[in-house]
Amino acid sequence: MKASEEEAERPKEKKVEKRPLVEKKGEIRAIVRVAGTDLDGERPLKNAIMGIKGIGHAMSKAICDAGNFNPDASLGSLKEDELARLEAIIKEPKKFGIPSWILNRRREPETGADLHPTGADLDIARKFDVQRMIDLRTYRGTRHMLGQPVRGQRTRSSFRKGRVVGVVKKSIKIALEKARTEEEKK
Secondary structure (H helix, E strand, O other), rough: HHHHHHHHOOOOOOOOOOOOOOOOOEEEEEEEEEOEEEEOOEEEEHHHHHHHOOOOHHHHHHHHHHHOOOOOHHHHOHHHHHHHHHHHHHHHHHOOOOOOOHHEEOOOOOOOEEEOOOOHHHHHHHHHHHHOOOOOOOHHHHHHOOOOOOOOOOOOOOOOOOOOOOOOHHHHHHHHHHHHHHHHHH
């Protein structure tokens, strides 16, 4: 029998493959999870970790220097212990000698400590800061509450999206007048 006839006689089975959390491509993992974020393992380390919210160019370079990582090596080529060290540096950068001027939350209002929140922690901190300004009724808090620009931008021509402002079209005026006359008749 030929190979094609043998395949026809056998019942076809559906192969369901379970995908691992970390995909490997040779020795380089394609997707690596660092600090709660899935990152591209094929990109250089210095560029890949900038995919984490709260880490920019300066912080990325500082993390590579503090951990003695090669910034041009791909993220997927790091071993498990190196990934653990990378996460530790991201969570507590001050312990590894990263200067406080690089951190994104210096002199936090509640504790006075220098912190560097990333990912969801950064979003939560920002949300609490805005809510604190609203509760204190500061100028910025009032602007946030009203949905107006906060940093002194002009509002005459900008930030007009979403609200009906200005000229009313003739067809809308006619429809409004008809509605008013119908209400008066009732």
